[in-house]
Each structure stands twice: as C-alpha cells, then as structure tokens.
Amino acid sequence: MTSEELEIEFNEAVERINAHNEPFPADMLLRLYAYYKKASNNYDRPSSGKPIINAFKTNALFQIQDVSQDEAKQIYIDLVNNYFLYRK
16 A cells, blocks of 8 residues: 555544544544554644543553554554444
C-alpha cells in the first residue's frame, strides 16, 4: 500500500469512528486515542480535567512509543475494521 493509499484509508477509519454514536469500551478508546495521536504526529499532552484519565492516556502513548507513524495508521485502521466487524 502506498503512503497516499494508507492516508486515505486512515482518514476513512477516523470518519467511521467520528460518525459512530454508541459508546466505545474504555480500552478501545484508549487504543484508538494512542494510535490516532501517533498516526497524526500529535504529541500534545493529554488534556482531560481528570488526572487519572491523563495518566491512562499517557500510559497508552508510552506503550506504543516504538511504533512508526505508518504502523500506527495501519493499526488504527485494523482496530476500526475489527471493531465494526465483531461488534454486536
């Protein structure tokens, strides 16, 4: 897959998530958050008003620190596709 194709698929996956109205499981949200931040090259600090949520987000980012930007995009796409494939 070319870099351009990966970017298109990634953006489509982001749109699917943003259009979804039902709540996501907390672990899924953390994984999506971390891979999205890495894929979009956004290294801003977590900004929740609750320190515990910031800690979880920071931990999720720390766990994927060795993942490349393109790998993060592909993993995000796979997470989204699997979520919608296997949800009830």
